[in-house]
Amino acid sequence: GAVVSQHPSRVICKSGTSVKIECRSLDFQATTMFWYRQFPKQSLMLMATSNEGSKATYEQGVEKDKFLINHASLTLSTLTVTSAHPEDSSFYICSARVSIYYGYTFGSGTRLTVV
């Protein structure tokens, strides 16, 4: 149980276009999901906390208008990278909290390459 499905796993897009990444909790409800960015050989950097039915909370230095987060249901959060540029190329990972005792379950990540 406690599976988080993330799609797509890889995406290549042209500079200036937008890309949407989906994160779904398959067998539990997630009122809160988290979005991370990971650069090569580095740790996970929390970008934002996605709250179902309300606005996302962004970490300092993360552009809200660049990284749009929508959490319209208890099982789905989306991250849209708008007007993507090559410097947005990275590995994006979502996670959801299963319970206060279980920790967080992660999606399998999305490799974004902007050309």
Add this chain to the structure above:
Amino acid sequence: GQQLNQSPQSMFIQEGEDVSMNCTSSSIFNTWLWYKQEPGEGPVLLIALYKAGELTSNGRLTAQFGITRKDSFLNISASIPSDVGIYFCAGQLRGFENNDMRFGAGTRLTVKP
């Protein structure tokens, strides 16, 4: 956000050797978690620790929740090539807030056959 101090940053070992890594923090945590991330994948939970002093095993992996609640270690015995990956520790603060998990910077493990 606040990071845990995880060491070592990387390890290069021979197959069959034992591995030890640890995390320390100036803050007290109620839960310690250890994750493994393989290339191109999201982190996968290995072991979760819920009580100070708790020692938990998962196959060749053993982890302990420090008595002070400010540290944890992970040991891997008799390493094999598939142990390669990045290991992250994570601490949960009080367990009742939505964003209360903090990560270590990771230990990159390389196992030579």
